[in-house]
Amino acid sequence: xxxHQYRGFGLNIASDIDFPELLPRTFAxxxxxxxxxxxxxxxxGDRYEQDDFITIISPTEYYLDIKGNCRYQVLAGDIIHIxxxxxxxxxxxxxxxxxxxxxxxxxxxxxxPLHASGIIKNDKAILxxxxxxxxxxxxxxxxxxxxxxxxxDDICVxxxxxxxxxxxxxxxxxxxxxxTLNDPAYSNKDFRLKPDLDKYGHFFHDSFHExxxxxxxxxxxxPDDTINDIHYNKLSGHKAFDALAQQVYRRYLxxxxxxxxxxxxxxxxxxxxxxxIEIYRPAGNNIPAFIDRLEAIINELPTSL
Numbered sequence: 001x002x003x004h005q006y007r008g009f010g011l012n013i014a015s016d017i018d019f020p021e022l023l024p025r026t027f028a029x030x031x032x033x034x035x036x037x038x039x040x041x042x043x044x045g046d047r048y049e050q051d052d053f054i055t056i057i058s059p060t061e062y063y064l065d066i067k068g069n070c071r072y073q074v075l076a077g078d079i080i081h082i083x084x085x086x087x088x089x090x091x092x093x094x095x096x097x098x099x100x101x102x103x104x105x106x107x108x109x110x111x112x113p114l115h116a117s118g119i120i121k122n123d124k125a126i127l128x129x130x131x132x133x134x135x136x137x138x139x140x141x142x143x144x145x146x147x148x149x150x151x152x153d154d155i156c157v158x159x160x161x162x163x164x165x166x167x168x169x170x171x172x173x174x175x176x177x178x179x180t181l182n183d184p185a186y187s188n189k190d191f192r193l194k195p196d197l198d199k200y201g202h203f204f205h206d207s208f209h210e211x212x213x214x215x216x217x218x219x220x221x222x223p224d225d226t227i228n229d230i231h232y233n234k235l236s237g238h239k240a241f242d243a244l245a246q247q248v249y250r251r252y253l254x255x256x257x258x259x260x261x262x263x264x265x266x267x268x269x270x271x272x273x274x275x276x277i278e279i280y281r282p283a284g285n286n287i288p289a290f291i292d293r294l295e296a297i298i299n300e301l302p303t304s305l
Contacts, residue, residue, distance in 0.1 A: 005030070007210060009102060009157050010111075010165035017082070019094060020191075021170045021201065023208055032105055034097070037081035039063065039073040045255075055100075059256040062104040064096065072101045080105070092194045098168065103155075103250040110262045112158040113249040116218070118151035118166075119143050125151050125164045125213045126298060129247040130221035135287065138177050139221070141202075142291045145183055151209050155249055160262065162269050164215045169208035170201045180287055217275040217301060219294070220247065225283040230293045232279040240271035243278060275301055 006013045006022035013022060014030035045058030056063040062074040070093045071083040080101060084093050103113045117136040118127040128136045137153050144150050152166035159165065175198040178186050191201035220235075220243050235243055244267050245251070254260050277297070281290045 008098075008168040009106060009113075009155070010159075010212065011105075011109075017090065017093070020203075021094060021098060022168050023205060023210070031109075032078045032080065032102075034080045034082065037073075037083070039071045039081050039083045041065065041071075043073075057104075057253060057255050059259075060108075062101070062253070064100055066096050069093070070096065072097060074101060074104050074108075078105060078108070089195060091192070095193055100250055100253070104253045106157060107254050107259055107263075110160060110259070112263055112266045113167075114156045114158050114164075114244070115154070115247050115249040116156040117153045117171075118156055118164070119148040120151045120209055120213070121148060121216070121298065123213070124216040125156070126216055127151075127156055127164065127218045128221055129218060129244075130223075134221040134223055135281075135290070136221065137171055137173055138180070138287055139291065139294065141171060141173060141177070141181055141186060142287060143295070145181070145185065146291070146295065149207060149209065150204050151213070156215075158215075158266055158270060159212060160266060161212075162215070162266070162273050163212035165212045166209055169205045170203050172199055172201060174199050215270065215274045217277060217298070218244065218270075220244075220276070220278045222278060222280045223283040224280050227280060227282050230279065230281050230290060232277050232297060235276040235278055236271075240276040241268055243276060244271050277301075 004015045004018055005026055006019050007025040008022040011031040012027040013032045015034040016036060041063055043056055043058060043061050043063055045056045048055045052067050054065040060076050064072045068085055069088055073081045082093060106113045116127040116129040117140045118125045119140055128139045130136055140150055153171040155167040157165040172193060186202060189200050193199045193201055254263055
């Protein structure tokens with residue numbers, strides 16, 4: 001029997017390692033099991049190798065070696081083996097497990113991890129996507145200071161029904177973001193994500209929104225150093241689909257035709273069921289002005305549902 005039980009990504013997760021990032025829950029049956037165990041890199045599949053990692057992807061198994069950090073393997077039956085390198089801290093191990101490894105598990109279950117942060121407004125989710133550095137986490141942190149409830153950070157799980165589910169109750173904020181926010185609510189730097197990373201976890205376990213939720217609007221944030229003013233446009237049709245598809249987290253992990261079909265249908269349905277807004281902001285740190293404009297747009301938009 002696993003020592004720890006959690007809820008995360010809409011799944012029951014049993015683990016023999018502690019996960020302060022996840023929500024403790026008690027259940028009879030696990031959807032995912034995480035254990036210290038042997039890993040095997042000799043599996044059939046597509047192999048990708050760079051200086052700092054090795055990935056092997058097959059329809060049923062996944063191997064990830066973050067060199068010098070940890071080796072992971074997803075086995076049939078949704079069992080995850082972890083095999084850390086000597087001397088590696090638990091936070092570094094969990095960081096990759098909660099990212100790429102869980103993305104593979106979600107895809108295999110027919111779920112789509114969207115690279116998005118979000119808030120709740122009128123019992124519906126408003127999501128913010130964009131490339132790394134677009135300001136997704138900063139945006140929801142600022143909106144939380146204005147009274148909005150945080151829904152999720154970094155990943156929103158999209159089901160076949162089009163509903164969104166939050167990943168886990170932790171925001172990840174860079175040190176310079178904390179300086180920009182300059183608020184006591186974000187003054188705590190006790191939970192550094194990795195020893196060599198100036199990024200910190202901020203928890204919201206007490207207000208975590210566990211239920212799958214209708215998605216009303218998805219903003220795609222586009223920082224642009226060639227503009228001076230904030231502007232936006234609503235996308236539809238193939239433009240909405242293409243923009244959302246680009247924001248699927250680790251989509252290269254979709255390993256077979258059946259899963260690609262689910263991915264296509266899910267993103268197509270999502271693109272047609274909610275507002276898809278591409279919003280351009282001047283690059284830089286004038287985040288309060290962007291949040292002012294963003295909040296005004298949110299209040300101007302008709303509900304999509």
